[in-house]
Amino acid sequence: MVIYDPFQLSDMFGATLQNYFAVKGCELRALRSFQTAKDHFHRFLGSTQAWTACRIIDMNHVYESCANEEEKQRIQRLEAFDEFADWIICNAHYAIYLVTNVPRSPSSPQSFHWTQEFSSARGMMAQRFSMCGLSEMQTAKSVPVILRTFQVDDLNEVQKLFQSTHLEYQCKAVTRFVNHRLRKGGDMADITSSFLTDPKSHFWVVEAMGLDDENCGSIIGCIGLKRRSDTTAELCRLSVDPKWRRRGVATKLVQAFEEFAMIQRYQHIVADTIETMEDAQRFYTSLKYTEANNRQKFSTFTLVSFNKSIPSP
Amino acid sequence: MISKIHRGYYLRHISISNCMNRFLNAHVNQPVQILSLGAGFDTLYFQLMQQQYETQQSIHFVEVDCKEISEAKNEIIQRSETFGKLFPDNSEMITDHTLATSILAQIKSRHSIYTLCSCDLGDLSRLQSTVVSAGLLPNLPTLILAECVVVRD
Numbered sequence: 001m002v003i004y005d006p007f008q009l010s011d012m013f014g015a016t017l018q019n020y021f022a023v024k025g026c027e028l029r030a031l032r033s034f035q036t037a038k039d040h041f042h043r044f045l046g047s048t049q050a051w052t053a054c055r056i057i058d059m060n061h062v063y064e065s066c067a068n069e070e071e072k073q074r075i076q077r078l079e080a081f082d083e084f085a086d087w088i089i090c091n092a093h094y095a096i097y098l099v100t101n102v103p104r105s106p107s108s109p110q111s112f113h114w115t116q117e118f119s120s121a122r123g124m125m126a127q128r129f130s131m132c133g134l135s136e137m138q139t140a141k142s143v144p145v146i147l148r149t150f151q152v153d154d155l156n157e158v159q160k161l162f163q164s165t166h167l168e169y170q171c172k173a174v175t176r177f178v179n180h181r182l183r184k185g186g187d188m189a190d191i192t193s194s195f196l197t198d199p200k201s202h203f204w205v206v207e208a209m210g211l212d213d214e215n216c217g218s219i220i221g222c223i224g225l226k227r228r229s230d231t232t233a234e235l236c237r238l239s240v241d242p243k244w245r246r247r248g249v250a251t252k253l254v255q256a257f258e259e260f261a262m263i264q265r266y267q268h269i270v271a272d273t274i275e276t277m278e279d280a281q282r283f284y285t286s287l288k289y290t291e292a293n294n295r296q297k298f299s300t301f302t303l304v305s306f307n308k309s310i311p312s313p
Numbered sequence: 314m315i316s317k318i319h320r321g322y323y324l325r326h327i328s329i330s331n332c333m334n335r336f337l338n339a340h341v342n343q344p345v346q347i348l349s350l351g352a353g354f355d356t357l358y359f360q361l362m363q364q365q366y367e368t369q370q371s372i373h374f375v376e377v378d379c380k381e382i383s384e385a386k387n388e389i390i391q392r393s394e395t396f397g398k399l400f401p402d403n404s405e406m407i408t409d410h411t412l413a414t415s416i417l418a419q420i421k422s423r424h425s426i427y428t429l430c431s432c433d434l435g436d437l438s439r440l441q442s443t444v445v446s447a448g449l450l451p452n453l454p455t456l457i458l459a460e461c462v463v464v465r466d
Contacts, residue, residue: 066331114339
């Protein structure tokens with residue numbers, strides 16, 4: 001399904017647009033319930049739906065990828081245009097929504113669904129999976145989870161998850177590292193600025209939809225991608241809630257990371273751990289990451305680096 | 314102001330066309346279906362016919378909009394001077410009287426079918442029966458297009 005619709009109308013522009021339509025007698029009724037990207041992801045990927053994946057790309061990003069330079073010059077010659085500021089504001093409030101029910105692509109990393117390939121600008125994404133969880137009655141139940149782009153209102157939960165999972169190591173170096181990332185100026189203090197401003201970086205979360213209440217999700221996992229160079233992506237901040245381990249959450253997060261890295265034409269991935277993080281090291285090895293030859297010794301910790309090459313798409 | 318509107322429509326059109334072409338290329342050897350909700354006076358199908366003449370992909374293209382719009386569009390496409398320009402040579406109107414009343418027109422061309430339907434898009438059960446009457450099959454790759462429609466309901 002390909003939808004073209006207004007997007008993110010919670011500001012003055014949005015209020016003016018909604019009022020315009022209301023006065024004309026065709027109110028944008030869906031906006032009563034569906035405002036943010038997260039609302040749209042829940043709407044399309046809630047467990048009663050058959051859709052399994054969704055992307056939302058605003059029209060500024062669509063413009064970058066659908067019209068090449070030659071085409072933009074041609075358009076410019078057809079008609080004089082100088083309202084660039086207005087153009088950008090308008091485009092930020094409209095989006096293409098791509099929603100699909102095609103099962104996840106097979107294990108071959110070269111094979112992307114066409115909805116993944118539309119627009120090299122990634123916009124925001126979400127995919128639905130089922131995982132085994134426990135209901136309040138402690139009975140096993142299949143729980144829908146959504147792996148999606150980080151949203152601003154996820155910040156507190158993600159910070160808590162990052163802090164609690166890393167501090168399990170009870171190691172001074174890790175504590176210092178966590179505090180450094182969370183304090184003002186650290187990348188986990190403002191995830192949107194640190195990871196979602198650069199189009200070649202990203203941050204994902206996994207949200208478990210409430211076992212007994214569909215609309216109540218909680219963040220059970222996260223991962224970040226930082227641009228180390230134009231050819232190298234850094235895998236960082238991978239965290240999974242202890243209650244949800246051994247269910248493939250981290251594997252799904254790394255898979256989303258690697259797909260993004262491939263589409264963005266990165267050639268290498270690097271992931272750093274420290275010597276005490278043996279579970280992490282086993283995990284990366286199981287996903288065919290190779291440990292670097294030397295472990296770098298610092299005064300309070302030893303750095304263990306992993307890397308992986310990415311095939312081109 | 315006007316040039317911004319022109320650009321906005323242009324960008325919307327090339328993005329939808331881009332998606333449609335990607336969908337068609339992904340299923341090049343299979344019959345496919347395209348369902349355009351709130352199609353209005355859109356000409357995507359007719360542009361597609363001009364492109365598709367060479368590739369011969371089998372497409373069932375169904376457009377749905379409210380009664381007033383669909384009937385006005387039907388009136389235009391049925392005029393003999395426009396029919397010949399819009400549809401490939403040797404296209405024929407299907408005049409099967411068992412077609413539901415919500416099916417205003419169905420035109421069969423060599424490799425594709427165009428169906429124009431009238432239905433209130435807010436009436437989901439009626440919409441479902443309309444697309445079934447139009448002949449859409451649940452097991453074929455299907456692209457649904459919805460421009461400025463989902464937000465209204």
